[in-house]
Amino acid sequence: MTSQPMTLLIIVSETVLEDILIDEIMDLGAKGYTITDARGRGTHGTRAGRWTQGGNIRIEIVGNAELCQRIVQRLQSAYEQDYGLLMYTAPVELQN
Template structure:
């Protein structure tokens, strides 16, 4: 097995931001992403996934560390003050390194 080290940036935020975030990721050069619905409770209370724009989404991007940090910084500056959003980074091993 030939594994390659990459960074996983996970973003959990309001579903209403999805279109804006996808435009940002395209502009910032993200190689790809995965989006799923998310439910939970946090600083801003309980969030359900009952309505398209009321729930939360979980956005995951696997890329190099530099790009992950640049995307996270952009999200922090642009969205943290006005929207429910959490970002975290984790080191991951991928098998097809050329794709990330």
């Protein structure tokens, strides 16, 4: 078994942005993504996720560092000012 170093980009955002963010992520070169519902508390207050339009989602993308940086820069410039948006990365290794 071999491993390949990659970057995991995690995006936590308002559910209302789901379709828009998916389009942006794929247009920027991602091969795929995983989306889950998310609840919690942070600088934007408590997000219970009880309503479709009022909850949060967590999007995970695995790619090279350049791809992840491109996605972060685009989403920050286009959405961060007007929407709750948290993004962070972590190094991961894909097992082949």
